[in-house]
Amino acid sequence: MERLPPLPLKKSLEIAFQSIRVRFFRSLVTTTSLVLAVAFLSYTQTWNDLANSLFLSHNQAAIQKLIQTGFDINENTQAIGESPKQQWLMTLALLVCVVGIINAQLMAVTERFREIGTMKCLGALDRVVLLLFVLEAGMQGLAGSLAGAFLGSIAGLLQSFFTFGSLIWSTFPVVELLQTASQAVAIGCLLSLIGVLYPALQAARMQPVVAMRMEQ
C-alpha cells in the first residue's frame, strides 16, 4: 500500500492564510484579546524602561520628578523594575488572554467539524489538520502581537512624555525599548500557540465519519 507525500509547507500556508482572510471578522475577534494583553504588557514595560533610564541618568531634576510621580526611590534603589502589583496584573492579563484564545479556538473547531471531517475524507492526515490550525494561530498571533506591541509602546511613550516632558529624550533607551517590544511580540506568539494546542489536537483527532453527519 502506498502513502501520500507530505503536504508542501507553502500550500499549507496558503490554505491557512485563506482561511483567516475569508473569516476576517471572526479572526479579528479572536485576535483582539491578544492585542489587548500584549498592548498592556508592552505599555507597562515601556513606561518602566523610560523611568529606569531617567533614574540611571542620575539627573536630580529627573529623580525628583520620578518620586513625585509615585516611584518608590531611596538610596538603596539600584534600578526601577516592575512592581509586584504590575507583575500580578500582567500575569493575570496574559492568563485571561490564553483562556480567551482557547475558548475562541474551541468554538472554531466545533464550527468547522464538517470541514475538518471532509478534509480527512479527502486524504488529510491528522498532522495536516494540526498544522493548519497551528499555522492559522501562528499568523493570528504574529499579527496580533505586532499590533499590540506597537500600540502599547506608543501609549507608554505618550504617557511618559506627558509625565516627564522632554526629559525622556535626553536618555531615550532605544535598545531597551526595542527589546521590550520584541519580547512582547514573542510572548504574544507563544500565547497564541499555547491557546491553539488543545483545540488543534481535538480537530486532528476528529474522525472523518463526522463529515457524514446530517445535523448542522
Place this chain on the structure above:
Amino acid sequence: MEHAIVRTTDVTKSFQLGDHTLEVLKGISLTISTGRYISIMGPSGSGKSTLFNMIGGLDKPTSGKVFIDEVDVAQLDAYELAWLRCRKIGYIFQTFNLIPVMTALENVTLPMTFAGTGSDEANERGMELLKQVGLDQRYHHKPSELSGGQQQRVAVARALANTPAIILADEPTGNLDLTTGEEIITLLKQMSIERGVTVISATHDFKMLNVSDEVIWIRDGRIDKIEQRDELNISVGTIDEK
C-alpha cells in the same frame, strides 16, 4: 469472474450504548464488482449508513473483514488509510460539504494537492472536471454563491479528482429538489459509464433505482435481498401499483 472492488465477509458492528450493546450490523457478506452502479437501500435505522461507512473505510467492523481492492482495511495504518481515501475513493455527501472558504476550482483541486499533484497540473485537471460537470464558467465562485445542485456538481467533480476506483455517495440527492436530484443521478451514471468507476450510493430515493445495476436492500442489520437490474423493473412496477 469480474474483479471485486469491495468485498465484505460476515461484517458485524455493535455500538455500546450505556449498559447494553446495540448490534447494528448482524453479519453482512457481499461482493461488489468493478464498474457497477450500486444502490444500498433501506429504512433509516436499518444499518445502511453504518455499512456504507465500512465500505468507505471510514469505520472499522467489530468482527468480520472489509476488503477494498483486495486490501483488508483493518490492517492499514493511518497513512495508508489516508492514501486509500485520497486516491481510491471519492466521497459525495448529502450536505455537499464543500470547503466554504475555497472557490469551486480550489475545492476540486484540494484532493489533488493532498495527493501531491503540482499546482499547474491540478488547476488544468480541475478545470477539465468542472467543464465535465458543466460549471467551468463558475470556477471562481465560492460554495455560498452556488445553488444546491451546482454545489453537488462541484462535489462530483471533487470526488473524481484523483480518478478513484470507487465513488461513495451518501444520499446524494437528499437535499435537492426532484429535477436537480435527477440531474445529479444522471451525472453520476454518466461518469460511471464513461470512466468505469464503481458508484456506491446509500439512498432511499427511488429515482436511483432506474440507473442502478444492482440494489442491495438492508433491513434490520442484514441483507434483505440483492436485486440485479433485470429483476428490478418488476419490483419498481409493484411499488408503483401500491
